[in-house]
Amino acid sequence: MVTVVAHPLLQHKLSLMRDIHTGVKEFRELASEVSLLLAYEAMRDLELTPQRLTTPLVEADFPMLSGKKLALVAILRAGLIMTDAIVDLVPAAKVGHIGLYRDPQSLKPVAYYNKLPADIAERRVFLTDPMLATGGSASAAIQSLKDAGAQSIKLMSILAAPEGIAVIERDHPEVEIVVAAVDSHLNEHGYIVPGLGDAGDRIYGTK
Structure with missing residues (x-):
């Protein structure tokens, strides 16, 4: 399942990210803000349970997060x-990292690093990758999470191409994809069109 977050604030910020004239500092800030808005939607189904609290006026039951703890895993x-x-939104979440890069010739993912929370099987996992292009890296990362025992996984991307979505739906049909937009297609180099360029290069000022 694919969820496109069409909130006007998010779409405005995404358009600024697309602009070739947006500099590194502003691009990073926009990427962070868009990520928060995506997380707001991706975490819409977190479980709540009433908990007894005391306000300055009364004692009463108020909703608090319950259920499985969270893990944020970055590609x-x-x-x-x-x-x-x-x-910053969920400071109690544990953070993991999966290192993959896309071979420029084969466009296939190559793994070079994997560090996940030991209790990943007991957590709801939110996998982050700004660009869901060919889908190879994201699919490989999801498989790594499954191999480590993860059972509840959502993928959050800023942009997606139909080709990448098709790969995730084929390989991991139970994984929900939450994105800000689904663009037209991939070009011959595997880049999303119209896209925003290489997200890593624009975030870190590299080429």
């Missing part, structure tokens, strides 16, 4: 900007 390197922003 390195670009996914870091998303987890760093979202952890």
